[in-house]
Amino acid sequence: MKAHTLGESIILPACKKIVSTMLGNEAALKISKIPLSDDTVRRRILEMSSDIEKNVSGNKLHSSDFALQVDETTDITNKAQLIAFVRFINENEITNQFLFCKELSVTTKGEDVFNILNDYLDKWQLSWKSCVGICTDGAPSMVGCIKGLVSFIKKKNENVIVTHCFLHREALMSKTLGENLREVLDEVLKMVNFIKVRPAKSRLFEKICTNMESQHKRLLLHTEVRWLSRGKVLTRVHELRQELLVFFEAMKQSYFCDLLQCKFWIAKLQYLADIFQHLNILNTSIQGKGQNVLTSTDKIKAFQKKLHVWKSAAIKESTSEYSLTLTEEEELAAVSTDRGLMMKYKEWSLEAFWISIRKEHVAISKKALTVLLQFSTSYLCELGFSNLATIKCKKRGTLECIDEEMRVCLSNIRPNIEKISQAHQAHVSH
Incomplete structure (x- = not known):
């Protein structure tokens, strides 16, 4: 009994701190009521990660088109880690969600990255046909026309839109x-x-x-x-x-x-x-939450206009690569002359507006949402790398798989703590 009490006094505060950091004080309070053993913290993280993953990959992604953001880094133990985020329509809004963090065991070639992505989509029975975009940092292993990640994805879905991270392009x-x-x-x-x-x-x-x-x-x-x-x-x-x-x-x-x-x-x-x-x-302005290709493009164009003023020289307008079909032009004309929709357009966000009319104006709203779904930067991956460095530090360098810890830490979806807690029976002290 003394050993049991001592174990709880040591493990319980550590568990509460981890849960509080990842999910907040309310979740930490609920977790603190569950008796702990040596491996309880690890098991709880696995269960919460599984609950989040099923909610996202097993349910939400099946009913929506999605875009991917991928990048790779090297952790403190010199192991290559591939991190991926997904962007999809969740009910009435577009949301970003952590997908996975997997180790690249041997090489970091485009084929290796594709195999990990492909295996994950196959695991959850997700189709590449539903993938409308892929955002990378522009490295040869990602965008190479022969052996890059994009070339393998194009074989699965030739209509995938490839975007180069705005931050990396500006840095170059x-x-x-x-x-x-x-x-x-x-x-x-x-x-x-x-x-x-x-x-x-x-x-x-x-x-x-x-x-x-x-x-x-x-x-x-x-x-x-x-x-x-x-x-x-x-x-x-x-x-x-x-x-x-x-x-x-x-x-x-x-x-x-x-x-x-x-x-x-x-x-x-x-x-x-x-x-x-x-x-x-x-x-700084084109990274963070709520950013997409359109908002980032607007800010870059605004910067170009500032250069125009500074240099007192004309800057050519960039041409759009998204041309409209006859049906899309007809629907756009109908939307632009609908006073009720124009009021919504002025008052609502772009994402909310186009989602609200996707049943009435299918073609033009699908075109707009395909653009809005694109990642404009690899900001989320960089944010994930920061958390990876915190989770897999020198004292925890022996961790082999950190996918579950990363999912619980970075996911926007909270696990069902009450449901998980009900599945466990408290051990009464003898």
Whole structure:
């Protein structure tokens, strides 16, 4: 009896903390009423994950078209993990939902990714014909025309719309700087690395900033992995340019001193800091909940118009790749002249509006919903990777399968705690 009580006193708080983090305090309170054994936490997670998975893959996806978002990463134990999210119509709204997190055991080729996706859809008897879109980061293993993931999916459904993550496209574009601006960026990074490479230099620079009553005391490191870092590094260097000049004079670094005293170089630095700051704002605005291809496209077009003002030059309008059939044009004409529907269009969200008329105007609403179902970024996968790093940390590096933990952590659908609890009988102490 003492051992049983001691086990509960140790395991119960850990279980409550995990459930509270994943599902909230109310669910944690209900879970705390269930007696625990050594493997109870694991079993409960498996049961909640199974309940969520059946609710999504076993029920909801069978009655709706869906779009997929996939990406892969390497966890703390150097194992490749494939994460997938699904976007579908759930009753009267479009919803995003975690699908799975599977280990890529050997290679990360397009065929390997496809096999995992295909096996999962087969397991739940889901058809590729219902898949209307796939969003990836644009890596060759994903979009390669011969052996990429998309090529295998196209064999199953040639009508699948492939979208390249907006964030990754912008990140690739931002790397194509002109030679003059690239030189400025490289020189800024050399300055930062010169100081950050040695703790003694970092402490000296911090002391100079303190003596000069600067707003900041430290520089920021640039990393290609974190897409916001480039703009933040440039802004910080520009704000601390006087402090940097004092530091490099003390270090007798004449090359860096000449740059910081050159007005033309400072002007180019300021331009880079400004443009990357605007790009960071754009990037931040097109990720998060409620974003789709249309909203992200609108924000990018708005950014293009700002460039038009800044440069005082015309920017050609991008052409739409979705042409309408005669039936769709007729239905669109009917919708656009219906005053009641126009009022709804102005007051409701795009998703709610098109879902509400899909029975009356089948063709045009299907076209609109096919566009709205597309993922615009791989934001959810990046969010999942952050949770993966938390769940599979150094102390839990021996975990072989984390699919269930990831599903309970990331799913928008809450498991039926009461139903699961009723299936278990409490063990009365003897």
